[in-house]
Amino acid sequence: MAGPEAADTAAALAEPQARRVTYCGVCTLPPEYCEFGGTVKKCQDWLQKENPPMYERLWSADALQASTATLSVDARKRAEKDAHKKALKAEAQEAKALATIAASKVIIKRVERNKRKYVTAVSGLEAFGLENKKMSKEFGKKFATGSSVTKIPSGGEEIVVQGDVSDEIEEFLLEKYPVIPEDNIELVEDKKKKKEPPSVGQQA
Incomplete structure (x- = not known):
């Protein structure tokens, strides 16, 4: 009659072995x-x-x-x-x-929100295989400021970073992400339009 050791061995052999794929x-x-x-x-x-x-x-x-x-x-x-x-x-x-x-552009836009207050909007990173959510976290950490991903009217997304850091973001992208050629980065300034005073004919 087989002993307990033989039974344990048989049970072990009967168990399916994990296959490494x-x-x-x-x-x-x-x-x-x-x-x-x-x-x-x-x-x-x-x-x-x-x-x-x-x-x-x-x-x-x-x-x-x-x-x-x-x-x-x-x-x-x-x-x-x-x-x-x-x-x-x-x-x-x-x-x-x-x-x-080669045909894609990363747009870094300096946007004036209020007097002397700016945000920096970054779009086009997806074309270079970069995820907006991940990049938003990187920007926030790198520049110690608020950073979030928002929808834009055209249907895509952009990263909005608090503060005027457009030059710093360009430098950061070129240094850390060589997949983006320097010629494919475009800096844009979006100034807040000043309200024009009403003309003489429009005044009450």
């Missing part, structure tokens, strides 16, 4: 599925750097040859054609993203 740092899919995304080349480069054994298993010359060995000539041609299409699509998407960035 690796996820790609580029497309976030498991590496086995990176080929179905639009960033295959970047995924391969990431995997080769972060997990060489898995890269060799999936993308080495021997692995690729083995995966296509059972395919017919026509199937291989189709596979090569599909891979070429995916690569071209990924390049087109990357080029489009770069073009969008």
Whole structure:
């Protein structure tokens, strides 16, 4: 009759073991599925750097040859054609993203609210992959002032920072976020319009 130790061992073996799944740092899919995304080349480069054994298993010359060995000539041609299409699509998407960035502007606007009181409004950061809520917190902490995200009439958002800190924000963005080219930052001044006195004909 089996003793208690044998029973404990059998129970331990019967328990499901947790499986550790690796996820790609580029497309976030498991590496086995990176080929179905639009960033295959970047995924391969990431995997080769972060997990060489898995890269060799999936993308080495021997692995690729083995995966296509059972395919017919026509199937291989189709596979090569599909891979070429995916690569071209990924390049087109990357080029489009770069073009969008090149055409985008970060507007830093100095707004006069009351006499000698100003706020600084910042918009356009989303085009460079920056989150307004996160940036609002950074501005508030950096300049020790109030900072909040508000909706604008056009439907987008802007960050409103208390005080006249337009130059400081430009310097901060250029120093900490090199993804934003200096030529893509525009400083604007929005002065409060003074009320004109009524004309002679309008006076009572």
